[in-house]
Amino acid sequence: MxxxxxxxxxxxxxxxxxxxxxxxxxxxxxxxxxxxxxxxxxxxxxxxxxxxxxxxxxxxxxxxxxxxxxxxxxxxxxxxxxxxxxxxxxxxxxxxxxxxxxxxxxxxxxxxxxxxxxxxxxxxxxxxxxxxxxxxxxxxxxxxxxxGNTDSQERIWKLVLPFLFLDCLKHQDEKIVEYSCMILFTCLNPERTRELQDENNLNIALAVLQACRRYPESEWGFLIVTNHLLKCPELVKAMYATLSNQERTMLLDMVLSEISHKNSAVCQEIDTFLASCFQEKCQSVLRLASAENIEDEEALVTLRLLDVLCEMTSNEGQLDRLQACPGLLETAVSTMQLAHLSGKQTTNVFTAAHFATGQEEISHPATGFKSHLIRLIANLCYRNKANQDKVYELDGIPLILDNCSIDDNNPFISQWAVYAIHNLTEQNERNQELISQMEQQGLVDSSFLEKRGLKVEKEDQKLILRSVRKVPDL
Incomplete structure (x- = not known):
């Protein structure tokens, strides 16, 4: 018994x-x-x-x-x-x-x-x-x-902040780092996350990111970043200012992963901050035209910022804020103009290329840069009359039309260009008329437009650009 x-x-x-x-x-x-x-x-x-x-x-x-x-x-x-x-x-x-x-x-x-x-x-x-x-x-x-015990969490937080978290997160043993992340994740809430902004505690947040970099498979470290740190805008700004360029790229990769998986709750408060970071450093990408700058870390961070902004502007909740973000659209158009000009002046990664076999492997970090810029412009103009007009005033429409051909340095650029033209002309007669006039003057090939589902028609003595088939969401 x-x-x-x-x-x-x-x-x-x-x-x-x-x-x-x-x-x-x-x-x-x-x-x-x-x-x-x-x-x-x-x-x-x-x-x-x-x-x-x-x-x-x-x-x-x-x-x-x-x-x-x-x-x-x-x-x-x-x-x-x-x-x-x-x-x-x-x-x-x-x-x-x-x-x-x-x-x-x-x-x-x-x-x-x-x-x-x-x-x-x-x-x-x-x-x-x-x-x-x-x-x-x-x-x-x-x-x-x-x-599951708030009283225990409170007691632990009072006893161990910041010494234990900081020392354990920097430990050489992977399991100790992982278990420390588990404790930190369990104890964090919005109020305690804000405490990490303090000068004495900021190193804890930075140590979490460093732990994620050392152990990319760490589940708890990833959850701390995505479920807590990224939801505190002031903390993100404080961290970003002190991170190395490699650490910034890693952080942006985590942001990108969450947004790509439709976790729109993540990063909703930091989208305009990331937009300002992109605006500040966007022209650094132009340095990649030179082979000696191909590993320019600041430029690589800016490329990742652009990837993030493209995904953010594909989310309805973040699109409105970014469409209203001062200077973002102007920056995207002006950077596109500079990249396009760079590719015209000398042969480099910004030059339109068409490989005969299509088998060449493209490994340059700036591959797709112009394509992503056009995607960003297209998203920012989606059902937004003010931004449609702004692109017109910046001479951005001819620029986009000039990038409608196949370019192996920029996969899908023609599709994004057509999407951009669709968004720029939707319920915008002035933009429609501009493209129609360009077609009539021979500046735009009508067969090219037709292949992409667009055609020019006369209506009441006006030239109107119409879509002959639905443009798919990209």
Whole structure:
């Protein structure tokens, strides 16, 4: 007959409190760890179990403290560290989906003692595997006691900001970095995210990004950035100002990934900031016309900014703000003019090219730049009369028409150009008339327009550009 859960736990708790040596406690702690994998045992846990585990943590903390001050004590520390790991595993398991246990542990001071132990383990100068394991288990415990428990999250936040997050996020062990990200993600909310803007805390946000760069497969680091950091515009601005160009590219890749997956809630507040960054640095891309500048990092960041803006302007929620963003459309048109001129003056990546076989691999970073600029212009003019007129005034329509031919340096440029012409002429008679006059004067090939679903007709002595088939959304 199986021993009732309550009696089994009570007996193990008593044995745990009576054992004097680490080896005597270890087997008992392992049995408790196993029991706490099941909800029925977690629900019957008594205060005495956690009190005895707390006493063990305090004893081990004393041993670790001695070893931090005297390296000779390291020879006797391994057994204590093995026991420490098992106690943290036991506590970690007891927290799972059990708020009562979480609260009981917090009220006993187990969070405080655990944070103190983590500090000691960080100071401990040893290559003992048992030390690293104890460190990992301690972080797992903090992550579990914080999960779904706002009081525990508050306590952890007060105790560990900023030292623990900063030190652990920069640790050389990937698991310690990952578990630290788990704790940080669990504890963050809008108010605490704003706290990361403070001068003393900004390095935590930067350390998360650096961790993402070191470990690109890190799920928790990615979630911190997308679910918290990117939703705080002032924090993004503060981070962006201090990031290296490579780190900026990585951050923008994360933004792009979220927007591409239709997560429009991400970055809604930073779209105009990113637009201003693009406007400030857009002409840096022109330096890529020279082979010696092909790895210009500032230009590579600007290319990624353009990719992001193209995706943002494809989202209805962000389109309105970006259409009204001062100077963005003018910047896109003027940069397109400069790139087009550069390609006309000398042969470079901005020169329209058509490879005979179509098999050449295009690896230049600026490939597609003009195509993306036209896409951005097209999106900014979508059902927006003011922007349609602005492109007219900037002589942007002839520029777009001059980029309607196939260009292997700019895949899909002709399709984006047709889309742009569609958006520029929709319910805009002046723009329609301009293109019609260009066609009549021979500046635009009528057969070219017809192939792309457009034709010019006379109506009441006016030349009207009409669509003969629906232009697909691109």
């Amino acid at each position: 199986a021993e009732p859960a309550g009696e089994a736990l009570g007996g193990l708790a008593a044995r745990l409190g009576q054992a004097a040596a680490p080896s005597g406690c270890l087997a008992t702690a392992r049995r408790l760890t196993g029991l706490f994998r099941e909800a029925r045992h977690r629900e019957k846990a008594t205060k005495s179990v956690f009190q005895n585990l707390l006493q063990i943590l305090r004893k081990v903390a004393s041993e670790v403290d001695v070893a931090c001050k005297d390296v000779r004590a390291l020879d006797h520390l391994d057994d204590h560290l093995l026991l420490l790991s098992e106690c943290f595993r036991c506590l970690r398991n007891a927290c799972v989906q059990c708020t009562s246990n979480q609260n009981m542990m917090r009220s006993l001071g187990l969070i405080d003692v655990s944070v103190h132990l983590i500090q000691l383990l960080q100071k401990l100068e040893t290559d003992l595997e048992s030390s690293l394991t104890a460190f990992r288990c301690s972080l797992q415990f903090l992550g579990n006691i914080a999960t």
